[in-house]
Amino acid sequence: MKICIIGASGKLGAYMVQHALDQGYEVVGVCREKSVNKLDLYKNRITIIPGATNDREVIKKAVAGCDGVLTVLVPWGNQHYSSGTAQAVLDYAPQGARLIFSCGWHITRDGKDVYPPSIKREDKLIRWLTRIIPFADIDDQVEACQRIFASKTKWTVVRGSDLEEGESQGLPVWSRHVGDPILASNKTRRVDFALFMVDALKNDSLIHEAPAIVGCCSASALSHSAV
């Protein structure tokens, strides 16, 4: 299996590289030129293609011949980074490839998510801040996901809870809607978010799903399994 990791140099990206290598996959990673050295640990084990993730030519080259593409969908700046990245992946990934995108719980697929007040406040604050200093564009990430949801490719959009560092606890559990009791703890280890992304490549039941995930050892996940 040959896979491409778009945004390989970030925290989530680096964990995904490790999990993919553990699975024996051939890995191509895309990251900004200035971040290539963040992948020094892997430089003889993966192919690195430097460039902006919303550069269509970079993505075209990186995803060629891949069976799966894992994309870190970040909304940096105000130059349509998220939607540009998503569109390039949708356009250039080989037909039939599994496409797994990452985002946060704030993305909703069908409007049926029920958000706790803390997330609503956070969303309002970020939107207010980014109107003053446009360091990120949440609406562009929403646009990116709308395009993915409308696509006929074999996509999965993995929606991450709040993240924390720490050793792996195992594959996160998931539900279709934020607000479902199993997700109440709102905490996932970043290494396990990455594990879910890589594992999704071979889990066909996740095709055309937007799972909201939570750590398998979080209190809400454990009490749900006890029930």
Ligand SMILES: NC(=O)c1ccc[n+]([C@@H]2O[C@H](COP(=O)([O-])OP(=O)(O)OC[C@H]3O[C@@H](n4cnc5c(N)ncnc54)[C@H](OP(=O)(O)O)[C@@H]3O)[C@@H](O)[C@H]2O)c1
């Ligand atoms: N609380 C959270 O952090 C949280 C919660 C839920 C879901 N998520 C999701 O997790 C994913 C990424 O998380 P992460 O922890 O891996 O974050 P991260 O380490 O900050 O990585 C983010 C990615 O963005 C790139 N990046 C940073 N600044 C950029 C810029 N100005 N222009 C273009 N690219 C830039 C980074 O590349 P470089 O290495 O080149 O900087 C990296 O690939 C996203 O999909 C996010 O929606 C995060």
